[in-house]
Amino acid sequence: MLTINVAVLLAVIVVWRLRRRTEARSRVDERxxxxxxxxxxxxxxxxxxxxxxxxxxxxxxxxxxRGSR
Structure with a gap:
C-alpha cells in the first residue's frame, strides 16, 4: 500500500507550478x-x-x- 503525505504532495505541486514561466500564467492560474x-x-x-x-x-x-527604531 502506498501512502502519500499531503504536505509533501502540496509542496511538490507548488514547486512544479512556480517553475513555470511567469508570462504563461493567467490570473486564474496565479490564484x-x-x-x-x-x-x-x-x-x-x-x-x-x-x-x-x-x-x-x-x-x-x-x-x-528593533532595527527600524
Missing part, C-alpha cells in the same frame, strides 16, 4: 497557486516543523522591528 500555497501552510502549521518556521519568522520580524 490557484495562492490557494495551494495557503493549503500547504494550513497543513504544515500544526506540525513541529511548522512551529519551528513560525518561531524563526517571529525572530526575524522582531529583529526588523
Amino acid at each position: 490557484l497557486t495562492v490557494v495551494i500555497v495557503l493549503a500547504l501552510g494550513v497543513v504544515i502549521a500544526p506540525t513541529p516543523a511548522g512551529q519551528g518556521i513560525l518561531h524563526k519568522i517571529e525572530e526575524l520580524a522582531s529583529g526588523v522591528t
Whole structure:
C-alpha cells in the first residue's frame, strides 16, 4: 500500500507550478497557486516543523522591528 503525505504532495505541486514561466500564467492560474500555497501552510502549521518556521519568522520580524527604531 502506498501512502502519500499531503504536505509533501502540496509542496511538490507548488514547486512544479512556480517553475513555470511567469508570462504563461493567467490570473486564474496565479490564484490557484495562492490557494495551494495557503493549503500547504494550513497543513504544515500544526506540525513541529511548522512551529519551528513560525518561531524563526517571529525572530526575524522582531529583529526588523528593533532595527527600524
